[in-house]
Amino acid sequence: MNEPTFHHRQNKNGLLVDRIRRDGLEKTIRLLSGLISLVLIIGVSVSPRVSGQPQVRDDLSADIQIPPPPFTDGIFPCMDCHADMETNPERRALEDFHDDIVLKHDEENRWCMDCHDAENRDMLHSASGKPISFTESYKLCGQCHGPKLRDWKAGIHGRRTGSWNGQKEYLLCAHCHNPHSPEFKKIKPEAPPLKPGEIR
Amino acid sequence: MSGIKTILSPIKIGRRSFLKAAAVTGSIAALGACGSKADRDAFFQKNFRDMSKDEIARVIERLEKDYSETYGRPFSVSTAGPLPETNFGYALDISRCIGCRRCVYGCVEENNQSRDPQVHWIQVLEMEKEKGVDFLHSNLYYDHDEVPHEGHFYLPVACQQCRNAPCVKACPVDATWAEEDGIIVVDYDWCIGCRSCMAACPYGARHFNWGKVTIPEGEVNPASHYLGNRPRIKGVVEKCTFCIQRVREGLYPKCVEVCPVGARKFGNLLDKDGEIRYILENKRVLVLREELNTQPKFFYFYG
Numbered sequence: 001m002n003e004p005t006f007h008h009r010q011n012k013n014g015l016l017v018d019r020i021r022r023d024g025l026e027k028t029i030r031l032l033s034g035l036i037s038l039v040l041i042i043g044v045s046v047s048p049r050v051s052g053q054p055q056v057r058d059d060l061s062a063d064i065q066i067p068p069p070p071f072t073d074g075i076f077p078c079m080d081c082h083a084d085m086e087t088n089p090e091r092r093a094l095e096d097f098h099d100d101i102v103l104k105h106d107e108e109n110r111w112c113m114d115c116h117d118a119e120n121r122d123m124l125h126s127a128s129g130k131p132i133s134f135t136e137s138y139k140l141c142g143q144c145h146g147p148k149l150r151d152w153k154a155g156i157h158g159r160r161t162g163s164w165n166g167q168k169e170y171l172l173c174a175h176c177h178n179p180h181s182p183e184f185k186k187i188k189p190e191a192p193p194l195k196p197g198e199i200r
Numbered sequence: 201m202s203g204i205k206t207i208l209s210p211i212k213i214g215r216r217s218f219l220k221a222a223a224v225t226g227s228i229a230a231l232g233a234c235g236s237k238a239d240r241d242a243f244f245q246k247n248f249r250d251m252s253k254d255e256i257a258r259v260i261e262r263l264e265k266d267y268s269e270t271y272g273r274p275f276s277v278s279t280a281g282p283l284p285e286t287n288f289g290y291a292l293d294i295s296r297c298i299g300c301r302r303c304v305y306g307c308v309e310e311n312n313q314s315r316d317p318q319v320h321w322i323q324v325l326e327m328e329k330e331k332g333v334d335f336l337h338s339n340l341y342y343d344h345d346e347v348p349h350e351g352h353f354y355l356p357v358a359c360q361q362c363r364n365a366p367c368v369k370a371c372p373v374d375a376t377w378a379e380e381d382g383i384i385v386v387d388y389d390w391c392i393g394c395r396s397c398m399a400a401c402p403y404g405a406r407h408f409n410w411g412k413v414t415i416p417e418g419e420v421n422p423a424s425h426y427l428g429n430r431p432r433i434k435g436v437v438e439k440c441t442f443c444i445q446r447v448r449e450g451l452y453p454k455c456v457e458v459c460p461v462g463a464r465k466f467g468n469l470l471d472k473d474g475e476i477r478y479i480l481e482n483k484r485v486l487v488l489r490e491e492l493n494t495q496p497k498f499f500y501f502y503g
Contacts, residue, residue: 155475156293156483157503159462163450165283165471176461184461186346190301194318195341199410 060153063167069134070175076134078121087118104181115140115179141173238262247374248387248426260426267422267431271415275422277430280448282381288442289382289469289476290453291485292356293503296463299324299347299354306458307358310443311429312421314413321407321440322455324356333486333500358455359384359405359440360488360496370400376437382469382497383442385427393435402489406439442466469497 060066069076091111094101103111117125124132124140132140142149151157155168158176162168177184245251245259260277267275304322313319325338329351342349365384368376375390376397398406412434424430425445432438443453447466451457456464467474476499479485483501 151503154478156465156479157462159459160465160475161452161457164447164452164467165450171462184298186348187298187300187460188345189299189342189347190305192301192341192343193304193320193323199317 060170064170065167066135066170066172067175069137069172071134076122078116082121089113089118101180104183105179135172137179138173141179238266242389245389247390249374249377263426263430267424270431271420271422272417273420273422276424278423278425278445278448279427280425280445282379282383283448285468285470286381287469287497288361288447289467289497289499290361290442291465291476291479291499291501293463293465294353294355294500295502296461297324297354297356297459298461298463299326299342299349299352300460302458302460303356303455303464306454307440309419310421310446310454311441312413312415312424312431313438314409314411314432315416315419316414317409317411319407319409319438321405321438322356322358323404324354326352326354329353333488355500357403357405357488358498360403360494360498361440361442363495363497364493366400366402366492366494367397367406370396372396379427379444381448383427383444383447384439385441385444386437386439387427388430388432388436388438391436393437395437397437402492402494406437408437409434463503 093099094112115124117123117131120131122134124134124137126132126140127143138149138152148157152170152173155170158171158173160168160170173179173182241258241262246255248256251259256279260279263277264275267277301324304320304324307313307322308315308320311321313321323340325335325340326342326349327334327338331337333355338355342352348354361382361384363378363382365378368378368384372394373390373392375392376384376386378384393408395408398408409432413432415431420431421429423445425441425448428441428444443451443455446453452466453464456466465475465479467476469476471477479499479501483503485499485501487496487499
């Protein structure tokens with residue numbers, strides 16, 4: 001380990017010298033961290049607008065693409081309507097709009113604002129309040145469904161298409177599970193095979 | 201005994217040489233009847249593994265011409281070989297499969313299975329949750345309005361691509377074998393249709409073409425492989441090849457792509473960071489009829 005040299009000064013003014021240097025160091029660190037947070041804040045505020053193109057994410061391998069979130073036509077960006085509306089933080093049954101949404105997803109304990117961001121409706125947010133883009137909604141889901149997120153990243157949970165040894169496409173959780181009512185819906189099966197006696 | 205020998209010996213023709221002579225005479229007679237060069241080439245076509253590069257090229261040229269004429273569209277028959285450092289494995293999540301049979305029909309279309317008489321490489325078995333994996337109480341012919349059906353789970357079965365494959369040992373003419381990448385293939389032109397392999401397979405994964413293969417016009421898949429999905433003829437055995445025509449080009453098998461719940465996983469067993477290795481190392485995995493020591497490369501797991 002490389003100890004900073006000022007720890008080993010033996011002269012009579014050693015302590016003072018050390019403190020001055022240390023203060024300088026702390027200032028630099030504070031300045032740097034300030035700069036980093038500024039960059040982060042700018043980054044978040046100009047950020048993840050949902051585009052029509054599949055996007056590559058930093059937390060997934062580079063050869064994995066995900067199609068855009070499955071929004072109902074014309075519903076996004078949410079701020080087109082919500083920008084001029086006052087946020088009503090009251091937990092309630094929706095009547096004027098979005099009344100078609102049936103919440104069957106831990107509905108006793110949750111409601112809209114637990115996942116949707118009250119300030120910026122074009123974003124979701126984590127339990128800690130950190131904004132999450134709709135294109136990265138798996139980060140939100142993964143807060144409760146950790147093992148599933150782990151399996152999804154490994155390509156085990158959910159459909160994966162493309163190339164087994166190259167470029168692949170994943171789906172977001174919401175492509176298969178309606179986030180408001182996530183249980184996989186039953187479907188009609190294809191026809192059964194013919195019985196041997198029915199084959200000519 | 202010696203009496204019989206004495207009686208027979210003046211003839212000086214053993215059973216073996218008699219059969220040889222008969223075969224040669226018969227072949228010459230047959231060739232005389234159908235004299236075109238293509239017919240002659242087809243008659244003398246060797247086992248795929250014994251052919252030289254030139255011979256393979258001639259066979260492919262003839263097959264592509266035949267298929268193009270039969271199906272009225274450009275047809276390609278690939279002979280792409282195994283990729284280096286590759287041994288294919290498959291895993292199916294029993295807890296996800298909903299028994300919708302999308303894989304069955306996706307496979308039929310991709311692999312040019314006969315529609316009539318019907319051939320299905322994938323058989324989806326419906327089983328009772330209370331009984332667990334129990335073939336005796338499984339139902340292949342379930343016909344519900346919606347799946348998954350209450351109290352049931354589904355177990356799709358196709359070729360298990362065994363490392364110790366009984367079908368390969370049973371073939372009397374070496375018409376079926378394991379490729380370097382672990383795919384068990386059939387040379388349909390070398391198969392004599394004896395169905396020994398079908399009797400040997402404990403999974404019912406091999407299927408016989410009892411009649412002339414029919415594929416509706418416009419539904420044939422012209423991107424084919426010699427050892428895979430090229431249209432078969434009457435009287436030969438066929439089976440799943442992990443979509444050899446796709447996976448040797450780097451694509452996932454068709455069943456993986458069409459599964460609506462993502463229950464089907466495919467990859468290279470030698471890739472330690474791959475999906476299949478992840479499943480083997482982290483999930484509860486089973487193989488069908490482990491006690492027979494067939495050593496399948498098709499795994500079932502609970503995700």
